[in-house]
Amino acid sequence: MVLMVVPFIGSVSVSESLLALATVCLAYLILKFFRTKIPEGLRRLPGPKPLPIIGNVLELGSKPYQSLTAMSKRYGDVFQIQIGTRPVVVLCGSETVRHALIKQGDDFSGRPDLYSFQFINEGKSLAFSTDQAGVWRVRRKLAYSALRTFATLKGKTPEYSCFLEEHICKEGEYLVTQLNNVMKADGSFDPFRQIVVSVANVICGMCFGKRYDHNDQELLNFVNASDEFGQVVGSGNPADFIPILQYLPSPTMKAFININARFMMFVKKLVNEHYATYDKVQKTFVTSLTPSLTTMRRFLYFLVGFDTISTALSWSVVYLVAYPEIQERLHQELKDKVGLGRTPRLSDKPNLPYLEAFILEVFRHSSFLPFTIPHCTTKDTSLNGYFIPKDTCIFINQWQINHDPELWKDPSSFNPDRFLSADGTEVNKAEGEKVMIFGMGKRRCIGEVIGRSEVYLFLAIIIQKLRFHAMPGESPDLTPEYGLTMKHKRCHLRATMRARTEQ
């Protein structure tokens, strides 16, 4: 955001800048004069003083989750900043966030009318659209039941408990072979690039009975569009926060519209191809519940939850490499509880507490979704005694909750054991529930069950069969790159098949 706003200001003439500055200062003074009246008994939100035009953008820096965490130490769990000309209320602290999203769930369940959101899924996205509460609620219910069907649909072979398990197991096994082949050919592999294709294939397989080769250009274009989407949404579009910019040409906005159009074209092409060619006997998710093509196109949009799953898996592999002793302990658990002669299943999960604890610690430590999708108040409300007007944009800092020293002992160290019971035989559920990565309350992620199942099963399969290492002389870099979903730096790793003797 900083980097994008400042160059724009530099590209207009000096006289235009001065005129704009004077107008904005005047508007600022007028607005200050007519500041929102605070109802009796409530307080005005604290927060840093904003500069005209850019607000507090400079203080946000390149790691807003950290700078906003630092601000919460000064201003408390509820405070206001200004991004451009838009006031944004930031919520931190587990109790405060729980209060807002659960106890006062309706008040905080809206989405802000950000200019860029109207270009996502032609303005009809469940996650980003600013639908009236009634419309969103119906859509969410429909989407939820579609996903439940998706997750529990019976498999083709009795060997698998459900269709989802069948697809993950098969893709997990392909991934092991693929990594082995890439290692033989190139001597290293790019974890994100390989994993994302496997995760996308689970969705494409279930929806269309189609899987892609790991080098398929069409799929890679789609995957890259999703990556660019996250980067643009995560860093913020200047036009979302300085409304006048909507009327001026902007390369960022042009790129964003283009990404969304590419995304939409790919999904439409897949659906149309599927309808033209599908075998009526063949069972896929699309053919099993399509009421109409339009509804299906909309449904398909939330299946792109694959970016979050791939990010979680790719981070997990990097952590395995960074902590080899944890990797060995995970393999040992699989060896003891599942054995090495068969592929792990969803039903093995309760017997693999260390793997579950590892996944929770990856979610907590990486906090790769540092904020939820922005929320917005649906009416005038209050929190912790502060007045928050209707239609205020709300940022929820999940990273702060996952690194709060009040909640976690030594939050910066990576330690899956923190989630295990004293004797190490089971996961401490209460500790696990403190991790915030799927949001909370009315807008909580609807793909959570699918997300958790996929991350668990893919990991169980690859850890059982492979050992991951860094390149000679290198150590993995765990610094996240900021975006809607934060990725680790693209890197190359090595994988070796575990020797037969280990099996």
Ligand code: HEM
């Ligand atoms: C590890 C995987 C995943 C993580 C960490 C994750 C996390 C999140 C988060 C943080 C939100 C925003 C919550 C809020 O705004 O308060 C969200 C919303 C959402 N997620 Fe996920 N997600 C994952 C996987 C998925 C999958 C697999 C799907 C679909 C199959 C999905 C579909 C959605 C939808 C539709 C919403 C919007 C809900 C609404 O606005 O009402 N997610 N997710």
